[in-house]
Amino acid sequence: MSKINLIIGREYWTRVKSKTFLLTTFLAPIAIVVVYGVLIFLMTRGSDDEKKLVIVDHAGLTQDLKLNKGNLVFSIAEVELDELLEQYKDKAFDGIIELPPLDSAQKSYNIIYHSDDQLALDESETIKSIFRKRIRNFKVRAFGIDQEQLKLIDTDIGLEPQTILEKDKKISSMTSVVSAVIGGVLGFMLFMVILIFGQQVMRGVNEEKLNRIVEVIISSVKPFELMLGKVIGVGLVGITQFVIWFLLLFIISAIAMPFLGLESNAGELMSNEVTQEIMKDQGFQDTMMKIMTELGGMNWAMIIPLSLFYFIIGYLLYASLFAALGAAVGDDVNEAQSLVMIVTLPLMAGLYIGMAAVQAPNSTLAIWSSIFPLTAPVVMPIRLPNDPALWQIGLSIVSCLLFSLFMVWLAARIYRVGILMYGKKASFKELGKWVFYKG
Template sequence: MKNIFLIAQRDFLSQVKNKAFIIMTFLSPLLVAGAGAVIFFLSSANNSEVKNIAIIDESSAFVTSFKSSKQMMFSIYTPQELQSIKDTLKDSKYLNAILHIPKIVNDDYSSIEKNTELITNGNLGITDREKLSSIISDKIQKEKQLKLGINQEALDATKARVKLNVFNISDGKQDKGMELKIALSMFLTYIIFMFVMIYGVKVMRSVVEEKNNRVVEIIISSVKPFELMMGKILGTTMVAVTQFAIWIGMTMNLLILFPTIAASRMDMSQQMLNQAEVTDIHPDTMQKITEISEVLLTFNYPLIIFSFIAYFILGYLFYSSIFAAIGSAVDNDTDTQQFTYFPLIPMMIGLYGSMTTFQNPDGPVAFWLSMIPLTSPISMITRIPFDVPMWQLALSLIILLFSAIFMVYVAAKIYRIGILIYGKKPTIKEMIKWINYKN
């Protein structure tokens, strides 16, 4: 154990003292936030461009339906001008599209539904196209209703939208914020998937590099191959946990202020809703903000943080052992890419198979994916925000713990032989023989 900790300490210090590690540890959250801000800005900037549409309505029945806005400007032209506008559209710097609505024949709108043309110069997106289609469709619907003697106000009065107030019988509490739970699940799942892959590959490449440099021959003269492998895995694990601890600490500092702000917001919700009547903020928007604040306060953050760290560490031990075994069995990056599919495929199954959790968090697929050790580090995290039963969480952790220990044992068998083999790519059959070799 002393040698394992010495190797782990050496790997840990060599990485955390690296300037790149220090800079990226504190800079990564800012980069992620900055990337989100840039994406939002680019999206806003892209939507801010004004689209100029020429409307040619041969029946003049739809011209009043097209109202210009900040995003879309409409210009009305006569049918006689259609061809001349078409000729100039391709090179036009002002006009983006021509909407040609054919003539209504005998109050039959089928020709409009089938033959309406939108001619663009390639600068009109799908959202704008759907908006134009919707304007025409709504107008046709209203005209058909008038023709059938259907009163629009009476029709609107018959519309209803039921909001379900969901209660969980197990605790009697209202179940709210499904969208936030899904967002949190996806975020945590992708973080674990990404970092297990990143740090697992880092272990594998480190082993390949030491093997190619023949440094490992010197190292194992003083320590056993198993001690070397475990030292490298534990050292990289401590690096990952250190990064997570710093990031969680930065996040918790923000959350310390959040309950006060959220509570204050909830206490003042009615006042804000009243004030919204004389401001530009819609009351529904303020109500939504209040609901989000309430949902965020109901999350069991200690359980989420504990589960995230536990599944990351155990999942990383499980998969990094596989990566270390792969690194010891080959001696170049080309061969590692071929064997990387073995750990990658079950992780992908766990990642995308967990999408079923959003439809049925307690269903059989979600349950078994969160129990099988190949997928549980990713799949169980998806279920945590949905109040997974504690016995299932405990059982999953126990299975993953013993599976990680077993995988370390198997990887060590491969590692102790493969680390000294050069110039030959072993087959799966040979690796199985290495596992069966006795000490």
């Protein structure tokens, strides 16, 4: 047992101390935040060059028009369009907005923009939204509709679920949405972790085989101990990396978010205005409240330990298979790749089924693939926030446990023969034979 600890220790520390680990662990989240920060900044900021636009109004929409909007500076034309078009070459303004005559029966309305330069996307959206509102008001007045009545025309529709037999179960309209998001995130994370660190195990095993140190080591420990030590060691590296990432993301976003928030509030920007409008909306606050209560109401006491269980089992299962592959293949990259494909396939299937299960967590396919051990580690966590039936969870746990034990055993059999086998092509038939080799 102390030897397996030694192996775990070596696998863990050589990886954690390596430059690649430090780079990916500390730089990756910083890079992500920086990239998103820059992106958000650019998107909210738009262009800050002032754009002078002259409005020629044939529709009577420009009474009490605020003359500035973001980087757009409007002025009302004092001369005719023809003359303005003549003046364009003097570059005193950037473009002319021509508002054609408006009739209240019109369903569509085209504003014409005269200029040799294009408007930016947010600029044209701003202009359209300004006149959409004004045309609406114009029509409301023209039809003689009461402003107060108008506000009452649109109704917010909710669809509130109520349980019939399970009275204790708290559900609301947001339950399925929140469950889908949490489940999706969980499933995707498990998929990534298993794939990334499983392949690391494979590379580690293959390296040991190719540089032949394996012969020295398995003259001291059993091949199974070496394999398990590596699988566990690399798994712990994965956990360490995730813990650091979560902490870092938490810290960085805690620092960065208020800064970004302030930045976008300072400029009076369209996209921001939209969010502000939504914020003012009573419905939005209701939704937020519901999401928060939903998050609080999730059965975390079940979701967290079970997700951890599926992470461990799924990782153990696939990492052992990857270890067997690493032992079986030589230095032929193509040979390795085709075998990796086959091992990865059920995992990929699990992810696709899981993504469908986000929509329909209780479909037959979702239920059975959350019990089938090769896909369960990805699919079951996705279903967990939806409170799957207990018999399904129980069956899934049992099948996963039994199957992963079997797979670890099988992988160990292949591993033990493979790491000492040179120059033999690792076909599935060959691997099958290895399983039944003695000693």
